[in-house]
Amino acid sequence: MVEFSLIIPAYNEEHQIEQTLKYVREYLLSEFLSFEIVVVDDGSTDHTSDVVEKFIEEHKSKEVKLIKLPTNRGKGGAVKEAILNHTEGKVRCYYDADASTPIEEIKKLLQAINSGYDIAIASRALPESVIEVPQPYHRQFMGKIYNIMLRIFRLTKFKDTQCGCKCFTENAVKIIFPRQKLMRFSFDAEILYIAEKYGLKIIEIPTRWRNRQESRVHLLRDPIKMFLDIFRIKLYSFLGYYN
Ligand SMILES: Nc1nc2c(ncn2[C@@H]2O[C@H](COP(=O)(O)OP(=O)(O)O)[C@@H](O)[C@H]2O)c(=O)[nH]1
Ligand SMILES: [Mg+2]
Secondary structure, eight states: OEEEEEEEEESSOTTTHHHHHHHHHHHHHHHOSSEEEEEEEESOSSSHHHHHHHHHHHTTOSSEEEEEESSOOOHHHHHHHHHHHSOOEEEEEEEOTTOOSOGGGHHHHHHHHHTTOSEEEEESSSTTOEEEEOOOHHHHHHHHHHHHHHHHTTSOOOSOSOOSEEEEEHHHHHHHGGGOOOOSTTHHHHHHHHHHHTTOOEEEEEOEEEOOSOOOOOTTHHHHHHHHHHHHHHHHHHTTTTO
């Protein structure tokens, strides 16, 4: 059992995963007595796994682990696999490979969990959020529309479901993730929906954020799928799939 698990889903991240590992590991070493960083290589076609293995060897790092998925499952699939089957932290967090959310922000999320919340999510859309480098205009727009849709269709009440940094207690993990059905970018909305359905206490916390230029989100395909997935979640819920 470790205090804290950080999961980094990684799909073709060979150019930035080493830098991110170095950055988060240094911070976690200074903050925790026991932690683990689990990188999930989501069927990458580049050298992501090699870079991570080299990092583990060079740093003689027992805290960093690598899970290799043979085929690409999508961010949600990678997170589900790791958070359920390859982590043992009392608190478990998933965190984007580009480190757009500065790692120190974890501290605020953990304070919320320590004060009794089951889930704490970083948010770019609250008045006190500090956006140092914004996303391109069309992505900000997409994000806002998507979150308004989620509210209109009564899926979640949150202002920003898509920020890549979310923390869960072990208990919340056990309730939510076995019920997760969606494996791509809509999975954030789905897990928050399941969490609310089960009465878990969730808090949205303003974060600092500095966007990294490159994104794996497809301009047209992903928003359309995410929109359709709103109805899929509704349907699954109606059919009792989340019970
Ligand atoms: N797109 C995509 N990202 C994945 C996949 N599996 C894992 N990821 C990870 O999901 C995270 C978020 O991706 P990113 O491109 O930064 O999204 P954005 O910040 O919302 O533009 C990164 O850590 C990716 O490596 C996958 O199948 N597709
Ligand atoms: Mg990103």
